Amino acid sequence: MRIAVTGSIATDHLMVYPGRFVDQLIEGRLDKVSLSFLADDLEVRRGGVAANIAFGLGSLGLRPILVGAAGRDFAEYRAWLEAAGVDTASVLISEERHTARFVCTTDADQNQIATFYAGAMSEARGLALAPVVERVGGLDLVVVSPNDPAAMVRHTDECRDSGIPFAADPSQQLARLDRAEARRLVSGARYLFTNEYEAALLQQLSGWTERQVLEQVGSWITTRGADGVVIAGADGTRVTVPAVPTDRVADPTGVGDAFRAGFLAGLSHGWTLPRSARLGCALATEALRTVGTQEYRIAADELIARSGGTPVATG
Template identity: 65%
Template sequence: MRIAVTGSIATDHLATFPGRFTDQLVADRLDRVSLSFLVDDLDIRRGGVAANISYGLGRLGLTPLLLGAVGPDFGAYRSWLEENGVDTGFVHVSEKRQTARFMCTTDLDQNQIASFYGGAMAEALGIDLAPVAARLGGLDLVLVSPNEPRAMLRHTAQCHDLGIDFAADPSQQLTRLEPEEARTLVDGARWLFTNEYEAAVLCERTGWRQSEVLDHVGVWVITLGAEGARLLRAGGQVTDIPAVPVTAIADPTGAGDAFRAGFFAAVGWRLPEETAARLGCALAALALEAVGPQDYTVTADTLLGRIRGAYGRTAAAALAPHLERSA
């Protein structure tokens, strides 16, 4: 299966605050917040939602096509992604803007305060799926992940026009979308991805109830953090997939992206969605145990051991032939 991943490519600046954000807030002064957090460390890591998902897919043996916009500082990052199985041949390189930056501070409770500078991502609107699909002989699936909002809308429209299955992952861009834009990004998606909070925001933004959202998509995948994931389908069908236990959380950044990578790797192998969600949970566990969204190690033995421990031998056996061949 030829999978294209559209969205952000960024450098992550990840800091750790050795306290709790909530302890610094004064209840009757929330209209005048001015806070500075002295952090203990700073890790600079490769990131961006589309790049993180592509890295996970590449580590699982697929060759995802990464579609995003970067700056002239992308050289070393490009080499890293290609070494890990990602096709970067269609990444747009800006002549004027630097690669996007994600700046995030995490406290003791794993709460996060983050800022995102789009930089070259503003030029993602110019990326055209039609010539890409033509040169490659077609695309089987496009994942529309967080990006410049107009680019997300364009790529969704092109999937409709070209008859390509797509997954909608509006994520943190939901709050920037007008109601009609949010509905456009969701409508017709074979898969819709949100976390639990984003699910509520999506309903508020679209003006649709949960049942109405499900009338417009194939499967709605809601990630639930430590509770795993939930698969929703029209007609009220709900499937809960428990999380894979984590030994210790090193950094939550990128865990959702790893889940998506595992999910779509299994989709690429034509496996059922429940099996795909189990692989997603296992890959997310590995990401949680590493600092940085592209710093976890993937081996077949490790993944199968985690899946076997969480879901049993039958679940592991369903994935074993694919993981042993590719991971």
């Protein structure tokens, strides 16, 4: 199964400040803030939703095609992804901008001050899927994950026009979309991914009820953290797949991306949606137990073999 994953490619710079931001804020002077925080720790992690999903698919033995934009500083990251089994030949390299970057400082109260630099990601709107299709000999599924909003709309339109099945995963970019864009990103999707909050936000932005959203898609997969996953269909069926428990929680960042990778890998094996979701939950737990979105290490055959849990029909 040839899966192309479109979306963001980024580097995360995460710092820890041992004090409290609030202690440095002076009442009555917040209109002229000039502060500098001395951080005790810095972690540089590979990230970006599309890259995270592609890494997970590669870890499970697939050869996903990553479609996105990065900067000239992408060489080391490219080598990392290729080693994990990801096809990066369709990544656009910007001549002017760095790879997207997330810079975040967290204080002792878990408050955060962060800046996201879109960088090369803003050039993703210039990427077309047709050359990718020609290069790899066809696509069975395109994942449209968070990216430059214009790129997301373009890739969705291309899939509909070409008859290529696609999965809509608007995620955090929902807040950037207007009603028409939200509807265009969802309409015709074979699979729609959201978490619970995003599900409510999507309905608010699109002006559609849950039933109307389901009339636009094949299946709506909603992740609910420790409460597992709900798979809903337009025929009124709802199936709940429980999360895979763990006794160690290290970092929740990228857990949703790992779920998507596991779910899509299950589909590539011809599995049912519930069994695919079970594999997604298993990989999500591996990501949850590890600091960093692409730092987990798995034995793919073993994880696949023990992911045959029993789903619960709820409607």
